[in-house]
Amino acid sequence: MNLGIYVHIPFCVSKCLYCNFYSENKLEYINDYVLALTKEIKRESKKYTQYSIDTIFIGGGTPSVLPAGCVSLIVNAIKQNYNVLPGAEITIEANPNSINYTNSAEWFSAGVNRVSVGVQTTSNRVLKIIGRTHTYQDFFKAIDDLKSVGFKNINADIMIGLPTQKQNELKATLRQCFGMGLTHISAYTLILEEGTPMCGLVQQKKLKLPSEEKTLGMFKYLLKHTELNGYNRYEVSNFCLPGFECKHNLNCWNMVPYVGFGCAAHSFVENFRFGNISNIERYIKLINQGKSVKAFNEELTVNQLIEESIMLNLRTTKGINLKDLKQKYGYDLLKEKSLEVMELQKLGLIKLENGYLFATTEGFYVLNQIILKLVD
């Protein structure tokens, strides 16, 4: 059976105003953290001897701030202790101003074969407003460095609905990503997370978000132009050239098991969801004492598994494999929800084709309402 591995790097040089992911500026802990991480990777390996690893995702935080040698240490610790399949997808997340020729070359020779670069926008004006520390020029150079060492599969994370962002700026961002021949674009609509500095600034009217209508207009522009340029939408926010889907994320939406290592990393294995503590110092201390770093561990009931499958599968354009759902959990969605399915079909929000139930483009705009109808 296949298993994905996620590794969390909880360090960022500075915090972006909108971000709610677990990361801190405690760079002085990096070396101890990476050592603890390799210990966790090794000590947990006994539990996963029956699995083959088809994807590894080193995410953050900002993995590209790791000093020379760290990424190789992490990848080697995984390769030495797990059955990593030849050709496994190995992704690293990176920020434009911490990518350079030297670290790109190290990642490439360690076996990393996919890089996800967070640019968010190529407007230097908007980058400054949202608290990013890089410029468009850094992004351009980063892509150049990555390509020059041999990377062919490169994603850009971009954002829509950023404070004061204009459609022209999104157009330029997309044009530049297409022009660089990037294989993948993740386009996230800004979520104003409670407790982030941006949320406070918007509430105090010190920052202004584009209207819902403008944000929707930008998203529609993105849908049209990604398609015109040969990118296929395979998930709510993810677009790629043919064959360049992110296997790791696709597996998560398809309920393939994955195990997470490092602070705040989550796992889904054998119907259990569990996750590690979000505290760098405690994580290092507990690992060095040989103690558990789990913050929670929950076994999902069959009903929860069915709900999660429906919720996660529907994020993908392929949708829910109805036969699979029935085989795995004995649940016949078409029978149990026949009225709801009929109603959603009539409204043009979902379709049934070749044994799959999936949201239409119109349906994706109201995905949460569809999910609410299809789960109890």
Ligand SMILES: C[S@@+](CC[C@H](N)C(=O)[O-])C[C@H]1O[C@@H](n2cnc3c(N)ncnc32)[C@H](O)[C@@H]1O
């Ligand atoms: C957790 S970050 C890690 C990657 C890297 N540190 C970076 O900033 O590019 C992954 C992506 O999540 C997206 N993201 C983070 N906070 C978000 C928010 N509040 N709303 C929408 N997207 C968000 C950004 O596009 C970001 O690139």
Ligand code: SF4
């Ligand atoms: S968006 Fe990326 S760089 Fe910015 S704070 Fe979050 S994880 Fe760090």
